[in-house]
Amino acid sequence: xxxxxxxxxxxxxxxxxxxxxxxxxxxxxxxxxxxxxxxxxxxxxxxxxxxxxxxxxxxxxxxxxxxxxxxxxxxxxxxxxxxxxxxxxxxxxxxxxxxxxxxxxxxxxxxxxxxxxxxxxxxxxxxxxxxxxxxxxxxxxxxxxxxxxxxxxxxxxxxxxxxxxxxxxxxxxxxxxxxxxxxxxxxxxxxxxxxxxxxxxxxxxxxxxxxxxxxxxxxxxxxxxxxxxxxxxxxxxxxxxxxxxxxxxxxxxxxxxxxxxxxxxxxxxxxxxxxxxxxxxxxxxxxxxxxxxxxxxxxxxxxxxxxxxxxxxxxxxxxxxxxxxxxxxxxxxxxxxxxxxxxxxxxxxxxxxxxxxx
Ligand SMILES: *Cc1c(COP(=O)(O)O)cnc(C)c1O
Numbered sequence: 001x002x003x004x005x006x007x008x009x010x011x012x013x014x015x016x017x018x019x020x021x022x023x024x025x026x027x028x029x030x031x032x033x034x035x036x037x038x039x040x041x042x043x044x045x046x047x048x049x050x051x052x053x054x055x056x057x058x059x060x061x062x063x064x065x066x067x068x069x070x071x072x073x074x075x076x077x078x079x080x081x082x083x084x085x086x087x088x089x090x091x092x093x094x095x096x097x098x099x100x101x102x103x104x105x106x107x108x109x110x111x112x113x114x115x116x117x118x119x120x121x122x123x124x125x126x127x128x129x130x131x132x133x134x135x136x137x138x139x140x141x142x143x144x145x146x147x148x149x150x151x152x153x154x155x156x157x158x159x160x161x162x163x164x165x166x167x168x169x170x171x172x173x174x175x176x177x178x179x180x181x182x183x184x185x186x187x188x189x190x191x192x193x194x195x196x197x198x199x200x201x202x203x204x205x206x207x208x209x210x211x212x213x214x215x216x217x218x219x220x221x222x223x224x225x226x227x228x229x230x231x232x233x234x235x236x237x238x239x240x241x242x243x244x245x246x247x248x249x250x251x252x253x254x255x256x257x258x259x260x261x262x263x264x265x266x267x268x269x270x271x272x273x274x275x276x277x278x279x280x281x282x283x284x285x286x287x288x289x290x291x292x293x294x295x296x297x298x299x300x301x302x303x304x305x306x307x308x309x310x311x312x313x314x315x316x317x318x319x320x321x322x323x324x325x326x327x328x329x330x331x332x333x334x335x336x337x338x339x340x341x342x343x344x345x346x347x348x349x350x351x352x353x354x355x356x357x358x
Contacts, residue, residue, distance in 0.1 A: 002346050004302035006339040007180040008244065010236040018232035027228060030208070034231035038186075041238055046159065047166040048193045050200035053231070054207055057155045057177025059224040060190035061086035064173040065123070066220075067194070067203040068149050074114055074121035076106035076129075077311040077326040083127055083153045084311050095121055095319040096312040099326045102267040104129050104280075104333075107325070108138035114321040115146060127153040128167060129307075131160050131183075131277040133269040136170040143171075151175070155190075156277045158183045159245050163271050168193040178234065183248065183277050184241055186234040189226050244340045248276025251338060251347050255279050258351035262358055264332075279338040280306075281354065282329060288358060289332050295357040296336075301350055304335045 018034060025033055035053060043051050054060050065073075065087055072093035075084055088094055097114045100107040106126040114121075124143065126134045134152065143150045152170060154160075155177035160167045168174040178189030194200040202219065205212045210221025252274050256265055264282040268274065283289040289305070296303045310326040312318065336350055 001300040002302060002337045002342070002350065003339065004304055004335065004337050005181050006341045008185060008237050008240065008340055010233045011239075014236045014239070015232060018235060019229070022228045022232065025228075029225055029227035031225070032228045032231070034228040034235065035226055038226075038231040038234045038238070041235065042191070045238060045241065046168060046193075047161070048168050050194040050197055052192045052194070052200055052203050052207070053226040054190045054192060054224045055226055055230075056188050056224075057153075057175060057179060057182075057190035058082045058086050059207075059222070060175035060177070060192045061151070061153060062090060063203050063206055063222075063224055064151050064175055064192050064194075065090060065092060066206055067199050068123065068151070068172055070123040070149065070151070072121040073123045073125045073151075074111060074119055075125040075311070076127050077320075077323045078104055078106075078129060078307055078329060079127040079153060079311065080155070080307060081311065081314065083125065084315060087125065088315070093121070094315065095119060095321065096323055096326075097321045098323045099329065100135075101325040101328070103132060103135075103269070104266045104329050105132060105134040108135050108142060110321065111139075111142060117321060119321065121148070123149040123151060125151050125153065127155070128157040128160065130266065130280050131156040131158075131275045132266060133157065133160060133162055133167045133272045136162065136167070140170065154193075155182065157275070158277070159241065159273070159275045161273055162269060167272070169195075171195070173199065178230075183244065183275055184234075184237060186226065186230040186237070189230050189234065240340075245275055247340060248338065249274045250276075251342055251344065252276035252279060254344055254347050255336065255338075255351065258348070259354060262355050276338060279336040281334050281336060283332040283334060283358065286331055289334060292334060292354055292357050295353055296350070299349075299353055301353060302337060305333065306335045308333065
């Protein structure tokens with residue numbers, strides 16, 4: 001069997017040392033020493049400031065929206081369902097604009113067209129799909145021209161840089177997921193990188209019931225704190241991330257080299273690195289997709305038709321500015337096995353199976 005995903009297993013010897021420290025501290029949650037150490041180490045590792053750790057990547061989106069005061073968003077339809085649910089949950093108005101046909105990321109031209117047609121959304125929500133950075137320059141310009149907020153769902157983009165700059169430093173806020181299935185994890189967990197320090201401070205209150213530094217309730221809040229055990233798992237896993245990212249990138253390159261003349265691959269941002277978070281391919285049509293899925297299943301090679309359907313087909317009551325590219329991509333996209341325990345030999349076996357069925 002070749003698994004689609006296989007979570008990073010934290011080193012138990014190292015973990016034990018952290019867990020004993022937690023007992024010594026007698027401090028299990030509420031911005032404890034492990035939490036603070038992980039925050040500092042992640043800020044350093046990722047090259048960011050104003051990182052707030054939270055309990056998952058969905059609350060990260062909710063808290064980012066609440067902190068920035070979003071009321072209506074224009075979103076990508078090609079993402080995990082949480083990208084949109086997070087905003088619908090707090091009664092934001094949601095509309096969809098199409099993705100770029102080559103990169104599969106929200107298309108700046110489609111966003112501009114939506115505003116020309118009267119879109120009133122105060123915030124653009126875009127996902128760096130599969131870790132591939134959006135056209136952040138175009139969204140920066142749009143946000144300045146039209147006074148819009150930008151939130152990036154960067155759940156797939158751990159360790160991604162454009163040139164020397166972390167992709168997390170674009171937009172008003174970028175959110176991360178540290179779910180067990182992600183490149184880096186704390187079992188469950190997440191983070192928000194805010195451009196403005198003041199928003200970071202506000203969000204820190206919001207994730208602790210809205211209580212402001214012990215002086216009473218300043219905002220409507222919720223409880224979205226990352227606990228000390230989760231932080232300990234993060235500290236242990238972070239030690240492995242150089243190796244993990246290097247290995248995943250090597251697998252990703254091997255896949256892309258082996259499949260580039262066989263199937264469609266999303267075009268990658270020319271100045272960005274790769275983290276091998278996912279291995280998406282796009283088949284020509286649903287028949288070809290079905291054939292490849294059958295062939296892989298027969299060999300016990302796990303795979304996932306992901307993301308599908310296009311989110312505007314789930315949230316049919318939300319306004320849609322036309323999303324033909326998202327339909328086309330979601331109809332034929334397939335994610336192949338990709339994780340830190342996968343070998344280059346297994347990648348070759350998967351490549352051969354795909355090749356002989358298209
Ligand atoms: C995983 C994921 C999320 C949700 O993160 P959780 O930590 O599972 O809540 C949100 N958006 C995208 C794009 C994701 O892949």
